[in-house]
Structures are given as structure tokens and as C-alpha cells.
Amino acid sequence: MQTQVVIIGGGPSGLLLAQLLHVQGIEVVVLERKTREYVLGRIRAGVLERGLISLLAQAQVETRIDTEGFRHDGTVICYDDQHFRINFTEHTEHPVVVYGQTEVTRDLYDAREKTGGTTFFNVEDVQIHNAELDGATRARVTFSCGGTEHDITCDYIAGCDGFHGVSRQSIPQDKRRTFEKVYPFGWLGILSQTAPVHHELIYANSPQGFALCSMRNDHLSRYYVQAPVDDDIADWSDDRFWDTLSQRIPPEFAAKLQTGPSIEKSIAPLRSFVVEPMQYGRLFLCGDAAHIVPPTGAKGLNTAASDVHYLYQALRARFADNDSRPLAQYSATALARVWKAERFSWWMTSTLHRFPQMSAFDLRMQRAELEFLRSNPAAQAAMAQNYVGLPY
Structure with missing residues (x-):
């Protein structure tokens, strides 16, 4: 097989990136090591920032956020049996929306199915090849599915396969540095x-x-x-x-x-974790593959979405305008926001536990x-x- 982008990981970040690229006419193949039902059975948080909601709209994903989402204009902080409220809209003119991550993923799967895009489930033995090579050499991803071996040639690989996935591990240890607090x-x-x-x-x-x-x-x-x-x-x-x-x-x-x-x-x-850089040749990391935050600040899914935003914009510039500069700067651009999210999550955790x-x-x-x-x-x-x- 041949395609333009292989996305490893069929969770919300991989699906969102796939849908955004599809809208731009960029060919994508998605690989997921579990079944759709398993992915939808995972219970996760669901506080959505305005940026993620905007990305869903750009990706032309039909959601039930308007009818089933909870708009929160603030939050309550308690200590010593007393409490006070932080008013989000008063300070920022923006709320957050509570809408379960499972429902976001369900909406994204429904949108993916409507596009007829290629998605492999229950994949095993995923391996990344030639990611480090520049120039005319294309990257390859091999895997098995249903007892059949597959080999996909592609221009770029997006690693959206989580903390335990193969993508980050495919970057040589001497080419990456990790920062962690447990x-x-x-x-x-x-x-x-x-x-x-x-x-x-x-x-x-x-x-x-x-x-x-x-x-x-x-x-x-x-x-x-x-x-x-x-x-x-x-x-x-x-x-x-x-x-x-x-x-x-x-x-x-x-x-x-x-x-x-x-x-x-x-x-x-609870863990804080970041890997630098978030790219290696033609391989780009998104979401939990590159960073973890404690859930206190509601930043996990939202920070993954910001990675998707930067990678989507960079890939669009590459394929539409033949401009590779945003791709070269992807890691630095994404990490600038990642570390701010890490700081906020660390501060919330340190203050409330x-x-x-x-x-x-x-x-x-x-x-x-x-x-x-x-x-x-x-x-x-x-x-x-x-x-x-x-x-x-």
C-alpha cells in the first residue's frame, strides 16, 4: 500500500488528525491495535477547551456537544469546609464544555466511517522503517492484521498511540530526552x-x-x-x-x-511526563505518546488536540504549498504549549492534594x-x- 500519512493510534487525537487531513484532501491510513468497541469502552475525562471544539468544527465532525454538552462558566474550589468560585467567562469570555471523551471518540469514528477512510483494527507487530531518512526516501510502516502482513509506504507518520505505543520507542534513545515526575x-x-x-x-x-x-x-x-x-x-x-x-x-x-x-x-x-523532541525525521508524536499530565487541570485530551492542530497545519503547508518549514519546527512549536500545560497541571495537583x-x-x-x-x-x-x- 501507499499513502501520504500513516497515523498510528485510533484514539481521539489520531482520529481528529485523520479527519482534519481528509478535509484537505490528504490521504490517511489509521492503525489501531484494539477494536473500535474496546476504544469506546475506555472511560476518560471530558472537559473540552474552546480550541478542541473549534478543531472538531474545522474537521467537519458532527457532534452532540450542543445538545448533550455541559457549558461550565466556572468551577468551585474548596478547602477547610469553605469554598469559592472561579468565574471563567468573567475573566476570559470563554467557558469550557463537559462532554465525555468517549463521546468525542464516538463522533470521530462516525465521521471517519462516512469518509470511507482506511482504518485497520486489531493490528499487531507495528514497526516503523526509514523514519530518519530525508530526501526522496519514503518512510514505511509494517504490521500484521488478521494473520496478514501489511507494508505501507508513506510520506509521514503521526504517532498517536499513547504512552505505551511503539512510536516514541522507535526514536533512538540517544536522540530523545525524557522528563518525568511520578x-x-x-x-x-x-x-x-x-x-x-x-x-x-x-x-x-x-x-x-x-x-x-x-x-x-x-x-x-x-x-x-x-x-x-x-x-x-x-x-x-x-x-x-x-x-x-x-x-x-x-x-x-x-x-x-x-x-x-x-x-x-x-x-x-498520576504522572507528569514529556519527551523531547516530539519528532524524528518523518515521525511526529502527538498526545500521550509525547507527554502525560496529571488529570487535575483537565489538560490531557486538550493538549493532545493542540499537538494535532500544529501537526495538521504543518502537513497542510507541506502538501498544499510545498513548505516544509512548519514541519521542521513542529516539535519546538508544540512543546512551547505543552510545557505551559504541564506547569498548570503540576500547580493544580500541588495545590489541591x-x-x-x-x-x-x-x-x-x-x-x-x-x-x-x-x-x-x-x-x-x-x-x-x-x-x-x-x-x-
Whole structure:
């Protein structure tokens, strides 16, 4: 086979890039190592920045965001059984929209199917060849699918296959540098068919640890509590979870909390991770293949979308105008925004969680940070600007 771009990874970032390129008439083949049903079964967050929503429109993706998305004009921050609100639209004139990542992916798959684009599922043994060669030599991607070996020649490869994918590992170790911080706790999250406790997200810093109240729709709530990452999920009954959550949010919210059976429950580790550079010859990394953020700042999917924006613009310039300069600068351009998202996610995590062995001084500093945020409009504006998404 031959194509212009091979996209490794059929998650939201790979699908979004495929759809944007299709609109420009650029040929794409997408490779996904799991089934469509498996990808759609993954439970992920869903706070969407304005930039991602704009990209979906540019990609001509029909979504249900207008009818099923939750517009959030602000968020609530709690500590010491008190709370205050950060008004996003007052400081930035922009809201965020809560619309599950699973639904974004479903919309993208539906759009991909309508284009008739080539997508391989259940692929195995994906290998990247000739990515480092410039000039007339084209790159190749080989893989097996359904017992058949495949060989695709292409101009460029987009690695959208996540933290454990083959794309980043295909860059020689002496050509890449990684930066990482592993946090000493995880997020225990549940999904329940209950009404949300509040119409906006609630972030809580309590003496017992962090908590987050979120939602998917009017009858589907998503809640998280800070927990040891090595806890056995079997030790967390629904009753234990609800008791823990109610102790970590102010009493006025706890009194409104609707409890019920969990329909999904898991513990996720927290990590900050960046690889530099995000490109190697004809191979370009997007999303979790290049960087991970703790979920506190709602930046994972949104930062992947910004990578897609920069790579899409660079590929369009290359194929439409024969201008390779944006591709050459892709890594530097994407990383400039990635590190700002990493900083914000690190700051949110550091401010709202209880770390092991925090001293009395550390606790006072954390409280002073929250008091400053509560009382200072400039600090609130800075948080709002980062939360709704820095411009591309």
C-alpha cells in the first residue's frame, strides 16, 4: 500500500488528525491495535477547551456537544469546609464544555466511517522503517492484521498511540530526552447513575486528601478521591467511597450528594511526563505518546488536540504549498504549549492534594496559596486563562 500519512493510534487525537487531513484532501491510513468497541469502552475525562471544539468544527465532525454538552462558566474550589468560585467567562469570555471523551471518540469514528477512510483494527507487530531518512526516501510502516502482513509506504507518520505505543520507542534513545515526575498517590474514580451534586466541577482540598465532583450528564456522575496508588480496588466498596467523598467536600455539598451503585471503578496513577523532541525525521508524536499530565487541570485530551492542530497545519503547508518549514519546527512549536500545560497541571495537583510527609510549613504554604487565589482577581484570571485553554 501507499499513502501520504500513516497515523498510528485510533484514539481521539489520531482520529481528529485523520479527519482534519481528509478535509484537505490528504490521504490517511489509521492503525489501531484494539477494536473500535474496546476504544469506546475506555472511560476518560471530558472537559473540552474552546480550541478542541473549534478543531472538531474545522474537521467537519458532527457532534452532540450542543445538545448533550455541559457549558461550565466556572468551577468551585474548596478547602477547610469553605469554598469559592472561579468565574471563567468573567475573566476570559470563554467557558469550557463537559462532554465525555468517549463521546468525542464516538463522533470521530462516525465521521471517519462516512469518509470511507482506511482504518485497520486489531493490528499487531507495528514497526516503523526509514523514519530518519530525508530526501526522496519514503518512510514505511509494517504490521500484521488478521494473520496478514501489511507494508505501507508513506510520506509521514503521526504517532498517536499513547504512552505505551511503539512510536516514541522507535526514536533512538540517544536522540530523545525524557522528563518525568511520578506522584505518590492515585485517583480512585467511580461512575454512577446519579444526578451531579453541583452544576459545575468541585475541586476539594481536605485534611483527608483531594476530591473532585464531576459529571457526564444530568443522570451520570463522575467522582474521584485521592488514594494510595497501590490500593486494591476490591477493598473500596461503594459505601466506603461515598463516605470518603462526603468527608472531603464541604457539608453543604455533602448534604446534596446522591449515592448509588458504581458502574465503573478504578484507580489511576498520576504522572507528569514529556519527551523531547516530539519528532524524528518523518515521525511526529502527538498526545500521550509525547507527554502525560496529571488529570487535575483537565489538560490531557486538550493538549493532545493542540499537538494535532500544529501537526495538521504543518502537513497542510507541506502538501498544499510545498513548505516544509512548519514541519521542521513542529516539535519546538508544540512543546512551547505543552510545557505551559504541564506547569498548570503540576500547580493544580500541588495545590489541591495532600502529599505524604507534608510539614506544618508545607500545609501553611498550601493554604496561603488557596487564600491568595480566593482573594486576588489577577490570580483567578491566570487560573481561568489556563483552565479554558491558552490560545494556539
